[in-house]
Amino acid sequence: MKHEFKQTEPKWQKRWEEAKAFRTGEDAGKPKFYGLVEFPYPSGAGMHVGHIKAYSGLEVISRKRRMQGYNVLFPMGFDAFGLPTENYAIKHNKHPRIVTDENIAHFTEQLKRVGFSFDWDRVVDTTDHNYYKWTQWIFRKMFDNGLVFRDKTLVNYCPSCKCVLSNEDSQGGKCDICHSDIVQKSKDVWYLRITAYADKMLEGLNEVDFPENIRVQQENWIGRSTGAFVNFKLSGTEETLRIYTTRCDTLFGVTFMVMAPEHPLIDKYSALINNMPEVSAYREECGKKTEFERTQLVKEKTGVRLDGLCAINPVNGKEIPIYISDYVMMGYGTGAIMAVPAHDQRDWEFAKKFGIDIIQVIKGGNIEECAYDGDGEMINSGFLNGCTNKKESIARMLEELEKRGIGEAGVQYKMKDWAFNRQRYWGEPIPIIHCPHCGMVGVPYEELPLLLPEVENFEPGEGGESPLAKIDSFVNCTCPKCGGKAKRETDTMPQWAGSSWYYLRYIDPHNDNELADFEKLKYWLPVDWYNGGMEHVTRHLIYSRFWHRFLYDIGVVPTKEPYAKRTAQGLVLGPDGVKMSKSRGNVVDPLDIIDQYGADTLRVYVLFMGDYGSAAPWSMTSVRGCKKFLERVASLTDMITGTSDKKVVKSLHATVKKVTSDIESMKFNTAIAQMMTFVNEVYACGGIAKDDLFTFITVLNPFAPHLTEEMHEVLGGKGLLSLAAWPEYDESMLAEDTVEIAVQVCGRLRATIELPRDCSKEDAARIIAESGKIAAFTEGKTFVKDIYVPNRIYNIIIK
RNA sequence: GCGGGUAUGGCGGAAUCGGCAGACGCGCCGGAUUUAGGAUCCGGUGGGAGACCGUGCAGGUUCGACCCCUGUUACCCGCACCA
Numbered sequence: 001m002k003h004e005f006k007q008t009e010p011k012w013q014k015r016w017e018e019a020k021a022f023r024t025g026e027d028a029g030k031p032k033f034y035g036l037v038e039f040p041y042p043s044g045a046g047m048h049v050g051h052i053k054a055y056s057g058l059e060v061i062s063r064k065r066r067m068q069g070y071n072v073l074f075p076m077g078f079d080a081f082g083l084p085t086e087n088y089a090i091k092h093n094k095h096p097r098i099v100t101d102e103n104i105a106h107f108t109e110q111l112k113r114v115g116f117s118f119d120w121d122r123v124v125d126t127t128d129h130n131y132y133k134w135t136q137w138i139f140r141k142m143f144d145n146g147l148v149f150r151d152k153t154l155v156n157y158c159p160s161c162k163c164v165l166s167n168e169d170s171q172g173g174k175c176d177i178c179h180s181d182i183v184q185k186s187k188d189v190w191y192l193r194i195t196a197y198a199d200k201m202l203e204g205l206n207e208v209d210f211p212e213n214i215r216v217q218q219e220n221w222i223g224r225s226t227g228a229f230v231n232f233k234l235s236g237t238e239e240t241l242r243i244y245t246t247r248c249d250t251l252f253g254v255t256f257m258v259m260a261p262e263h264p265l266i267d268k269y270s271a272l273i274n275n276m277p278e279v280s281a282y283r284e285e286c287g288k289k290t291e292f293e294r295t296q297l298v299k300e301k302t303g304v305r306l307d308g309l310c311a312i313n314p315v316n317g318k319e320i321p322i323y324i325s326d327y328v329m330m331g332y333g334t335g336a337i338m339a340v341p342a343h344d345q346r347d348w349e350f351a352k353k354f355g356i357d358i359i360q361v362i363k364g365g366n367i368e369e370c371a372y373d374g375d376g377e378m379i380n381s382g383f384l385n386g387c388t389n390k391k392e393s394i395a396r397m398l399e400e401l402e403k404r405g406i407g408e409a410g411v412q413y414k415m416k417d418w419a420f421n422r423q424r425y426w427g428e429p430i431p432i433i434h435c436p437h438c439g440m441v442g443v444p445y446e447e448l449p450l451l452l453p454e455v456e457n458f459e460p461g462e463g464g465e466s467p468l469a470k471i472d473s474f475v476n477c478t479c480p481k482c483g484g485k486a487k488r489e490t491d492t493m494p495q496w497a498g499s500s501w502y503y504l505r506y507i508d509p510h511n512d513n514e515l516a517d518f519e520k521l522k523y524w525l526p527v528d529w530y531n532g533g534m535e536h537v538t539r540h541l542i543y544s545r546f547w548h549r550f551l552y553d554i555g556v557v558p559t560k561e562p563y564a565k566r567t568a569q570g571l572v573l574g575p576d577g578v579k580m581s582k583s584r585g586n587v588v589d590p591l592d593i594i595d596q597y598g599a600d601t602l603r604v605y606v607l608f609m610g611d612y613g614s615a616a617p618w619s620m621t622s623v624r625g626c627k628k629f630l631e632r633v634a635s636l637t638d639m640i641t642g643t644s645d646k647k648v649v650k651s652l653h654a655t656v657k658k659v660t661s662d663i664e665s666m667k668f669n670t671a672i673a674q675m676m677t678f679v680n681e682v683y684a685c686g687g688i689a690k691d692d693l694f695t696f697i698t699v700l701n702p703f704a705p706h707l708t709e710e711m712h713e714v715l716g717g718k719g720l721l722s723l724a725a726w727p728e729y730d731e732s733m734l735a736e737d738t739v740e741i742a743v744q745v746c747g748r749l750r751a752t753i754e755l756p757r758d759c760s761k762e763d764a765a766r767i768i769a770e771s772g773k774i775a776a777f778t779e780g781k782t783f784v785k786d787i788y789v790p791n792r793i794y795n796i797i798i799k
Numbered sequence: 800g801c802g803g804g805u806a807u808g809g810c811g812g813a814a815u816c817g818g819c820a821g822a823c824g825c826g827c828c829g830g831a832u833u834u835a836g837g838a839u840c841c842g843g844u845g846g847g848a849g850a851c852c853g854u855g856c857a858g859g860u861u862c863g864a865c866c867c868c869u870g871u872u873a874c875c876c877g878c879a880c881c882a
Contacts, residue, residue: 171877171878172878212803212804213802213803213804213876216802216803217802217803217876217877217878219802220802220803220877220878221878223878223881225881225882227882243882244881244882246881246882258882301880325880327882328880328881328882329881329882331881332881333881338882339882340882345800345880346880347882349880412881412882413881534876534877537877538877608811608812608823608824609811609812609824610811610812611812615875615876616812617811619810619811619824619825621810621824621826622810622825624825625825626824628824628839629824631839635839669811669812669823670812670814670822670823672824673812673813673823673824674822674823676823676824677822677823680823683840683841684841740819741818741819742818742819743819744818744819744862744863746862746863747861747862747863748863749819752819787818787863792818793818793819793863795818795863796862797862
């Protein structure tokens, strides 16, 4: 037969749909497999070939597991709240609901055209009120459990999106949505206390199967450090300047203090500061800098001394000057540091520039040239003098600090609490009411979902207030506690809210009474295998692990961790080897490929193009190669013989074996290569028995389901091939009677020779000698020794 | 600066344990078929005339190294004045 994909692909997609072939089973007698792929944001641009690659990995694995008799949950949904939709809606004066519905319909159509085996009865849409009811419910639970708080602080603010962003959303000082420079702005912000879960999230990493780089990236993002808080008195006041340090052992080497420019004590004691105009000017200058400018490396240290204000070193009573400098951040530790220029390079640079003393307290290095941060004997350090072990010095200092009540051990995290509110329309309303008497009160659970109201104008206000603030009927309400007049919170949740728990909803997507039935959660959790992009490692993956752990703590989910195993696919690059982007014009549209070459070709190609986890450039000629392979496969129906050649049978068993194991380790490229080898073998031998062809198309089915279903039908197969049993292979069929091994002389390949399998060393040596193949190389030399690895090599050493 | 990773033909990439480097595909060359082109099928294809040389570079361990060790270079990704 011919590979008539234009007819057969829609035909089989329709059959699968009618038969509900991929509906999730819950048969208790079978093992379960929950395969999860990151659900897409349904943008107006439609799908990208990158989506196809991202989903095809677990698609193949899920199809294979289904054929192996598992209950498979392989769902799909849409993460549909978000700014692009809202901006599109504003620009085209269309309601975001309508835009979202159109985009979801378009994405669904595209996904179906690829032939993915998702369970379409379980689709979730984060913007559906039946879904976001539970997003709000989880938020309320967090509120009840003290994980939600409001604080007026400096936040990352995107002037272009007119929106507050979390730390995770402003990495590198750029807005994650529009790539504008982030500015620091003082604002009232809702926070989720994710830092309270930092340790639990670190611990959890030990019980999941994440690749090393993902684990390390998460650890670094959480950024746990252990150290000490030390209290310095401000001379002439009762005030304490509290600092955090990881090197309390160097306390005797402190020669100045540095506070972040925004540090509140500066305002509090401005009356004592003689050069306040200069200080204010510096602070203003820092405020203007973007986060990016401020954190630029290789930057000269700047700062101003607080003239008139001094700190007292608690261990030796020395009076030390205080500076403000933007190399100290308000957001980490206490926003102030003790500076030890002898042993910290940043402090050293600052001291050199401002002519501050440098006191060495650890022997070693040359502090004239740079700070010394190595080990050595303690000097100039009172009771620590003579100690040579850093750990011990720290322990002894901590003991002293605690004994004298001037400090204590402490832990800090780089991860910050999650700035959770957005001043935009297209998101989940935050279910909180502000009551003048009772303060912040949660919207009662029975009133959830708190529906997103209709507005005329989706645009945020110039002052950075949410569009919802303009709707009096939404804003004005009564306090659920005291019944008095109150106002609703008008900000909405960030896009990451809905995606933090969607994998739970797939398990029980239509449940009106709870987020998901606990028994079902017990059956399906954890997600067995989660595949997605590397870009989500320090965002979605962190956030959802946090939410899951919280839900575990309040007894809503049965597992500590949501995902047992995580993998990541590599990017699909443009034909020019650069990341695909509209501006470069190197984007490949999956629908164009499907129209020209078929969905099966697309599926095979995205998995064949290279190592699944690595980036690889798109190649149109290679796409054609994959199409050619499928055409050769289709033609096998015209090559049926009574029995297969022995070589074909052997190659078939080898193929079943390799495809079976390669799929499990995501080595799809070599699995496909093996199938190509097999087809080449059939062509070389001129035919194949029907049963053997059935076996072959069964293992090819997860990759090219449409073509193989068609072949199965043409060959008279019954039922759907996609639901057939995965074939077994016979190891004994693979064993050869003879093997060809390499014959080396002094480690250099000189010949190859056919030997009986598992031949003894004596026999091997004799057969090789008798063959005379290496005589020319050993002639007249002295035998030293020989090395024989059965079925591999024979190496003879001579002199 | 720190952390993680990569480096193999003209190209994408293979290579369980340290045991015949270059599977498979693309491209290219040749042949068959064809009025021709395309498509298809068959064969060839790391370099070198050769002895030989070949897995970023320089060493080391080993009978034997893409693989292990030391040093080094280039590139990619993440974080980045984190006290």
